[in-house]
Amino acid sequence: MRGLTWDHPRGYAPLEELTRLDLAGTNPYGAVPEPIAWDRQPLEGFESEPIARLAETYDVMVIDHPGLGAATDALVPMEELFSPGELAGLRFAGRSYESYHLDGRQWALPLDAATQVAAARPGVRVPASWPEVVEAAKSTRMALCLGGPHAFLMFCAVTCGDFLDEQAGERALELMAELLALSSDREVRNPIGVLDAMAAGDVDCCPLLYGYVTYPLTFSDAPAWPGRAPGSVLGGTGLVVSRRRIGEIRESVRAHLLRLTSEPVQAELFPATGGQPAARSVWDHPGFYRDTLATMEAAWIRPRFPGYIALQTRSSALIRDGLFAGTPARDLLKHLHEEWRTP
Incomplete structure (x- = not known):
């Protein structure tokens, strides 16, 4: 076989x-x-x-x-x-x-x-809320995971799956832009690339990426908005x-x-x-599993309709390019909504 x-x-x-x-x-x-x-x-x-x-x-x-x-x-x-x-x-x-x-x-x-969680080098802590993550990014070597489909997947996670909601979407894009501006590492990487950079000591933490138990890093639940469960895909x-x-x-x-x-x-x-x-x-075992179980249980399931993969790829490129170009969140969200309305 x-x-x-x-x-x-x-x-x-x-x-x-x-x-x-x-x-x-x-x-x-x-x-x-x-x-x-x-x-x-x-x-x-x-x-x-x-x-x-x-x-x-x-x-x-x-x-x-x-x-x-x-x-x-x-x-x-x-x-x-x-x-x-x-x-x-x-x-x-x-x-x-x-x-x-x-x-x-x-x-x-x-x-x-697996689901998106926070990852850090030993001794570094990723805060539990998104407002605290922004503050931490001012003094920590932080990276974002934006390669391939992951710019869109981070956006979905930060909106807790409500990515077509205007208020949630605009707030998420503003947060991502602020974190990107504060990031010490602006390389476009997939989760493996970001984790490799952390394991090599080039980056201290990433607030949201897919967890890999094989890395000698500290993993914890994804950041959340105050009063909400961790957002993750x-x-x-x-x-x-x-x-x-x-x-x-x-x-x-x-x-x-x-x-x-x-x-x-x-x-x-x-x-x-x-x-x-x-x-x-x-996932009841101590360490990586138990430390990220709450995020795993709250994670959002992506759409599975025909054509979704191509739409996910286009949406991620649109968000990533817009963030690096400094496109205002409202305009970027408008472009994203237009992409999802296009057959």
Whole structure:
């Protein structure tokens, strides 16, 4: 069987370790009818490559939930692979499971759970509220995560998902502009790039980006507006199955998905190999998980309609370019609303 995941140890190391154990015939996590040969794609492809196109080549794919809307015709819903009892027995962090439910069907099982949180070097504290973050930026080497789709995703998080609301949208863009002006690092990076800069000591903190348990940094709940829950946009990954060969591989696919979402694999193998589990039980553990659990549980699920990924890409470029050009928040929000009104 052929599988596709994303090119970061968090995305491929646990999967490839299972395959190695399968090929060695010594897998303590259970046998499967046949191993999966995993290919990798870069983070940018994971965030934007059409799932339906990938399903022409791959049997199992690690995907991002916003791409589901244009892909369901190419995928097998989980209800065709598992009984209601099997699905009901699975427990995942936050709204991870719900994010792959569309049009009355479950299209994926969560593999990895993530959302935007605050990150800092040890000894540095990211304040809990956005007004305090602005004050902290005046004396801290702060960076923003604005690469790829992340300018738009930060905007959505700061508005708590109400990004088409004029008051919330304008306030969010004003905040982002103020933070960008105060930032000591103005490089346009994705989360991995910002975290690498922090790990190297070039940046002290970032108030909002997708958390990676693999970095030796301090993670905490995302900043919030006073009186509100932390604003964040759900990330993570899910496992989908292509329709292309399902008649041949149904039992093997079932075995792989049940093993990958099992408690031993999620709670033992994933942490040991640099993965970031989706199992709810792991998110009760101290440190990274428990320190960001409130944000995970409050995270907003992105739209999943056909065409959303391209709209997300355009919206992010519009916001990022406008922030660097100094476009007034009201004008920038007007341009964004026009983009969302365009078919």
